[in-house]
Amino acid sequence: MTNGPTTATQGRQPNDFTLRGENKQIYFATTSFPGEPLFTYKDEEDESRNREFRGDEIDILEVKFGKLITVLIEQVPDSHVIYLTLVLPTIYLPEGENEHPVETIAIVTTHQTPFTGPGGNPNGLQVDTYDTLVLEGTARLLIT
Numbered sequence: 780m781t782n783g784p785t786t787a788t789q790g791r792q793p794n795d796f797t798l799r800g801e802n803k804q805i806y807f808a809t810t811s812f813p814g815e816p817l818f819t820y821k822d823e824e825d826e827s828r829n830r831e832f833r834g835d836e837i838d839i840l841e842v843k844f845g846k847l848i849t850v851l852i853e854q855v856p857d858s859h860v861i862y863l864t865l866v867l868p869t870i871y872l873p874e875g876e877n878e879h880p881v882e883t884i885a886i887v888t889t890h891q892t893p894f895t896g897p898g899g900n901p902n903g904l905q906v907d908t909y910d911t912l913v914l915e916g917t918a919r920l921l922i923t
Contacts, residue, residue: 791871791872791920792869792870792871792872792920793870793872793878793879793918793919793920794808794809794810794919794920794921795807795808795809795918795919795920795921796808796867796881796916796917796918796919797916797917797919798865798881798883798885798914798915798916799914799915799916800912800913800914800915801912801913801914802822802823802824803820803821803822803823803885803912803914804819804820804821804823805818805819805820805821805863805865805885805914805916806818806819807819807848807865807867808921811833813833813834815833815834816833816834816837816839817831817832817833817837818831818832818833818836818837818848818850818865819831819832820832820850820852820863828852828853828861830850830852832850836850836851837849837850838850844866844868844869845866845867845868845869846867847864847865847866847867848864848865848867849862849863849864849865850862850863852887855892856892857892857893857894858891858892858893859889859890859891859892860889860890860892861887861888861889861890862887862888862890863885863886863887863888864885864886864888865883865885865914866883866884866885866886867883868881868883870918872918872920877919877920877921878917878918878919878920879917879918880915880916880917880918881915881916881917881918882913882914882915883914883915884911884912884913884914885911885912885914886909886910886911886912887909887910887911887912888907888908888909889907889908889909889910890906890907891904891905891906891907891908
């Protein structure tokens with residue numbers, strides 16, 4: 780038994796992710812030609828929510844189990860804001876390979892932003908609700 784890293788853990792990490800599930804498509808690249816991240820979201824059920832995000836429009840948070848990639852999908856004043864957070868696992872590519880299958884989830888958060896008076900909401904309000912999307916696809920290493 781060795782205590783050092785294995786070939787798989789010494790391997791390269793992908794920088795390009797194509798994911799699909801539940802009539803949604805997500806494309807994420809850690810970098811693009813201008814040198815900034817790129818995130819594309821397509822909703823086959825509601826094309827008005829299709830969006831492309833670049834650079835500072837993408838919030839990337841590194842956590843112990845990978846990365847959380849968050850974008851703003853929809854904003855309706857005095858009503859709600861919808862965020863999509865892709866849970867991106869850590870992946871090491873097999874030796875000699877430039878792609879690997881990936882399974883993950885995305886969390887769609889609806890944050891209520893209703894107009895409330897000084898007394899607040901007398902009936903109470905759960906501000907955030909969550910839906911989970913199950914996704915699968917391919918993680919690739921593109922030479923940039």
